Amino acid sequence: MSTDLVKKLHYKGGKALLLNAPETFAWTIEASAELEQGADFILLFARNAEEVEQWKDKAAAALAPGDSILWLAYPKKSSKMKSDIHRDLLWDTFASHQLRPVSQVSLDETWSALRYRHEDRVKKKST
Template sequence: MHQLLKKLNYKDQSPVLLLNLPPELADFEKYVQTVTEVVHSLDEVEKPQFALFFVTQLQEIEHIAQALQGRLEGDVILWFVYPKGTSKRYKCNFNRDTGWASLGSLRLESVRMVAVNEDWSALRMRRVEYIKVLTRKFGTLSEEGKEKLKS
């Protein structure tokens, strides 16, 4: 299995949604296509189970959050992949700690971060009901996440 897929907790979900994949990751996409079906738009999958959303603008996160309303079931694996602060090729108007508020309405919380390459970091968002222990003291996005911190 491709090392990146392994880091991203891929477990045979199909299809894999790759939204706005940058050109330098074309080889990664080719590998994924040997393992499962790949789609490139939320319009192509009713209930995504495994997705990588490459985003560089806050508006993209907000648009994706709106498009996902009512479409998440089970313990979906959603990764928001954004430029590292040190990237020389890409810039964005948010960071690891800011810009994710619109995902709170989906009951999503950030649970893990991995490096994709020298330019991109991936932040996993998970539905609160599937998080056993929420340990962060700040940056909770959803009301359910805030309640979970209290208990």
């Protein structure tokens, strides 16, 4: 993973987890592929709705309290990977865990990702 992508993902160090990643994804920071509690940064890959269901509660439970970050990567519509998930469908994936989506990035030509933060860390828009 390039330095630019590390910045784009807001990785600032701490315990990182890389979950369900494809073998082809280039990752250059030290991260565990095993579920561990207290993760400051999680990048979870889901190829379809079944994988989202399989991993979402485990990933949310592994996330440290405070200003930790969880990314949910999913196949782009323009990729060759067939998938039944997309950004709008994933928007409320972690709502029951008080995690709110705050941004979206492109990881590469195949994957996009949504970033989730604890609701109490999300700035409220003034009206």
